[in-house]
Amino acid sequence: MENQMKAVISHSAGTHSQKDRHFTTNRKKIIQRVRWNNFFRRLFSLSTVFAIGALVILLFQVWTDSVGWLNPGFLTRNLSIFPEKAGIYGAILGTVYLMLVVIPVTILLGVATAIYLEEYAQKGSIASFIRTNITNLASVPSVIFGLLGLAVFGRLLNLGSSILAGGLTLSLLVLPIVVVAAQEALRAVPGFLREGSYAMGASKWTTIWRVVLPVALPGILTGGILAVSRAIGETAPLVVLGIPTLIMRIPKSLSDDFTALPIQIYYWTLDTVLTKEYANLAAATIVVLLIVLFMMNSVAIVIRNKYQRRF
Amino acid sequence: MTIETKDKGIVYDVKGLNLWYGQDQALRDINMQIYKNQVTAVIGPSGCGKSTFVKTLNRMVENIPIVRIGGEILYHGENIFDKSVMVEELRTKVGMVFQKPNPFPKTIYENVLYGPKIHGIRDKKVHMEILETSLKAAALWDEVKDRLGDNAYGLSGGQQQRLCIARALAVQPEVILMDEPTSALDPIATQKIEDLINQLKENYSIIIVTHSMQQAGRISDKTAFFLMGELIEYDDTSKIFSNPAKKQTEDYITGRFG
Numbered sequence: 001m002e003n004q005m006k007a008v009i010s011h012s013a014g015t016h017s018q019k020d021r022h023f024t025t026n027r028k029k030i031i032q033r034v035r036w037n038n039f040f041r042r043l044f045s046l047s048t049v050f051a052i053g054a055l056v057i058l059l060f061q062v063w064t065d066s067v068g069w070l071n072p073g074f075l076t077r078n079l080s081i082f083p084e085k086a087g088i089y090g091a092i093l094g095t096v097y098l099m100l101v102v103i104p105v106t107i108l109l110g111v112a113t114a115i116y117l118e119e120y121a122q123k124g125s126i127a128s129f130i131r132t133n134i135t136n137l138a139s140v141p142s143v144i145f146g147l148l149g150l151a152v153f154g155r156l157l158n159l160g161s162s163i164l165a166g167g168l169t170l171s172l173l174v175l176p177i178v179v180v181a182a183q184e185a186l187r188a189v190p191g192f193l194r195e196g197s198y199a200m201g202a203s204k205w206t207t208i209w210r211v212v213l214p215v216a217l218p219g220i221l222t223g224g225i226l227a228v229s230r231a232i233g234e235t236a237p238l239v240v241l242g243i244p245t246l247i248m249r250i251p252k253s254l255s256d257d258f259t260a261l262p263i264q265i266y267y268w269t270l271d272t273v274l275t276k277e278y279a280n281l282a283a284a285t286i287v288v289l290l291i292v293l294f295m296m297n298s299v300a301i302v303i304r305n306k307y308q309r310r311f
Numbered sequence: 312m313t314i315e316t317k318d319k320g321i322v323y324d325v326k327g328l329n330l331w332y333g334q335d336q337a338l339r340d341i342n343m344q345i346y347k348n349q350v351t352a353v354i355g356p357s358g359c360g361k362s363t364f365v366k367t368l369n370r371m372v373e374n375i376p377i378v379r380i381g382g383e384i385l386y387h388g389e390n391i392f393d394k395s396v397m398v399e400e401l402r403t404k405v406g407m408v409f410q411k412p413n414p415f416p417k418t419i420y421e422n423v424l425y426g427p428k429i430h431g432i433r434d435k436k437v438h439m440e441i442l443e444t445s446l447k448a449a450a451l452w453d454e455v456k457d458r459l460g461d462n463a464y465g466l467s468g469g470q471q472q473r474l475c476i477a478r479a480l481a482v483q484p485e486v487i488l489m490d491e492p493t494s495a496l497d498p499i500a501t502q503k504i505e506d507l508i509n510q511l512k513e514n515y516s517i518i519i520v521t522h523s524m525q526q527a528g529r530i531s532d533k534t535a536f537f538l539m540g541e542l543i544e545y546d547d548t549s550k551i552f553s554n555p556a557k558k559q560t561e562d563y564i565t566g567r568f569g
Contacts, residue, residue: 199479
């Protein structure tokens with residue numbers, strides 16, 4: 001047995017005699033490569049540290065500014081010109097109302113568009129032109145959507161600076177995100193599930209409704225939540241729409257004027273030159289907004305991880 | 312004409328069938344008759360058009376956009392490509408089982424009742440009847456009766472494939488098309504599916520694509536040998552495997568190529 005092994009080893013060594021080896025290792029070069037590797041590893045980890053560091057500094061600063069100002073009363077009181085009495089109840093309600101418009105509009109329109117593009121549209125040049133441009137829309141600056149909203153919803157449809165006008169504008173802004181996310185979720189549904197359904201005599205719509213959508217739902221929801229959280233944080237389109245600076249009235253219906261969390265932050269920050277304490281109020285509002293956004297993003301991540309299917 | 316073919320027990324009468332994927336012709340002038348309550352095996356090397364042929368029988372092949380079809384396929388005397396024929400209706404009469412088990416990511420219960428539900432059966436009592444008879448017919452009932460609410464993807468590959476057969480049976484088709492149903496399964500699961508096919512042919516006409524000639528020999532009554540998109544030979548399985556008429560058939564079944 002041992003002899004055999006030796007024979008095998010010597011044989012394999014013999015097949016490549018030192019003479020006809022054209023491949024030689026150069027120790028120096030290998031050491032150099034290992035050094036480069038270490039250099040890049042440090043460089044990249046430094047970039048990560050930089051990103052996280054910036055976030056930490058930002059959060060720390062905001063947090064220290066808000067300490068003492070962020071209390072239950074702050075959440076339940078309405079606006080006031082006296083900083084000690086001011087609260088963001090109206091802004092919270094405004095944001096909630098906005099979402100009542102944005103969520104149904106984007107989910108319905110976005111998913112419907114995605115279903116059409118992915119499942120029904122002929123795979124031709126027109127469809128791919130539309131697809132490309134939806135992706136392009138996702139990168140249009142939000143100010144421009146604000147101008148569109150002002151022209152169409154504010155002026156043309158005469159909705160002014162109401163919740164409806166703001167909600168519809170934000171819906172347009174995040175619609176491309178939902179469409180793209182839903183398209184990806186639909187595309188990820190394996191073809192053999194569709195085939196299984198068609199082979200049972202199911203129509204296209206039955207197949208979409210009963211097989212494709214349930215499988216794609218987690219992906220669609222994840223995209224939807226991320227889009228909505230983007231809409232919650234948007235300021236520019238609302239500023240362009242002309243949301244009033246100081247609203248003392250709590251909005252009661254979708255046609256009322258309103259203020260929202262990011263708008264409140266924006267105006268308080270602007271007015272810091274007049275009243276120093278507004279900076280603290282802005283910081284406290286930022287903390288509230290960030291907590292809401294972090295929570296929504298966490299929910300999106302949980303959904304994505306929990307329902308990720310493998311076939 | 313219609314009555315005549317019914318008397319002979321002919322399910323499918325394929326006449327001059329040609330099929331192209333874009334510019335490539337996949338099926339060339341196929342003529343054959345498929346009989347009732349028999350197992351018809353379709354064999355041939357990879358790329359010979361056997362899968363395409365079977366998928367044409369329930370028009371699943373048309374889901375590929377570039378497909379063009381010529382000729383006709385009479386199903387009980389009616390051309391399935393006729394404008395009056397709805398694919399949804401054809402596919403309830405002609406069920407299909409795929410190469411890779413493809414249950415829906417739903418419960419076992421929901422999988423079997425998918426067909427009955429989409430075709431409008433709502434009665435819970437009928438549901439339970441269909442569930443039991445279909446799973447029993449697919450020889451799966453005993454293994455799953457205590458966990459009908461479990462997700463189908465918790466089953467083994469062989470069980471999943473039998474679930475897919477049960478799902479196909481639940482809409483009471485007349486024909487079952489099987490596209491290499493055991494190629495993703497181990498020998499024991501394969502054995503079970505083959506036994507099942509033997510039992511099912513009493514009530515159904517089965518057309519099965521297989522890359523295994525042994526399997527064709529074991530389970531089929533008739534065998535069709537395809538090569539390069541042409542139907543080379545079609546006869547009783549015993550004849551094909553003992554005394555084939557064509558040289559190409561003999562070369563293939565004796566393992567000289569393919």
